[in-house]
Amino acid sequence: MPRINWKKHYPHSLRHALQLTKEYGKQRRLSVERIADQLGKSSDSLYKYLSDASMPVNQLIAFESVCGAPIVTQYLAHSQGYLLVPMPTGRKAEHLELSELNIFANEALIALARCYEGSAEVEQTRDRLMKLIEELAYQREEVNHQRQPDLGDLAMRNGEEVIR
Missing domain, CATH: 1.10.260 (434 Repressor (Amino-terminal Domain))
Structure with missing residues (x-):
């Protein structure tokens, strides 16, 4: 399979x-x-x-x-018309992951253009766009998470908190 x-x-x-x-x-x-x-x-x-x-x-x-x-x-x-975005982990995206997202974004936009031309299915185009929005929202939250350290990122040095 x-x-x-x-x-x-x-x-x-x-x-x-x-x-x-x-x-x-x-x-x-x-x-x-x-x-x-x-x-x-x-x-x-x-x-x-x-x-x-x-x-x-x-x-x-x-x-x-x-x-x-x-x-x-x-x-x-x-x-029900809602998007589902996973919780950010604070992990930086790798280049391959971003390249795959870029390819997927291009495919979704091509599907959108074809849908407006009448040569692509509405349901499939809608699904691709929803998935793209979710992926972009996830990356947005990961970027926001980069500014806010986790508790695991805090260390003590000479009695002071230090962000690793």
Whole structure:
């Protein structure tokens, strides 16, 4: 099975979001049986949740946590018109990461131009633009976070706080 580029993949239904979350977990070498075991459920009940899109809300965060991706949460936010931006970590972006963001931004703008010309799907263009805005908002928060040191960045030298 080819690896999915998760930055370009968008769920369009709750069932699809649950399936994508499971696929993400499988790419992390988790079997459905293993995921179900960590949720305290049988694999049959997990398959039922996935096929019916009827996973209880109190199991959703645990499911996403085990699989390693908040795809369902992101779908739910997007379906209500909200953007979802991860908390900044204070980590500086690497050049490769910024280059990939630049490529993605160009692809999104090309899709936007094609949408206005009538040669691209509205839904796909909207999804790309939402993902781009989220990625840019995340980078904005990382830049803001650079000015504010974490508690881990404080050290004591001769009784004075020193920022590392």
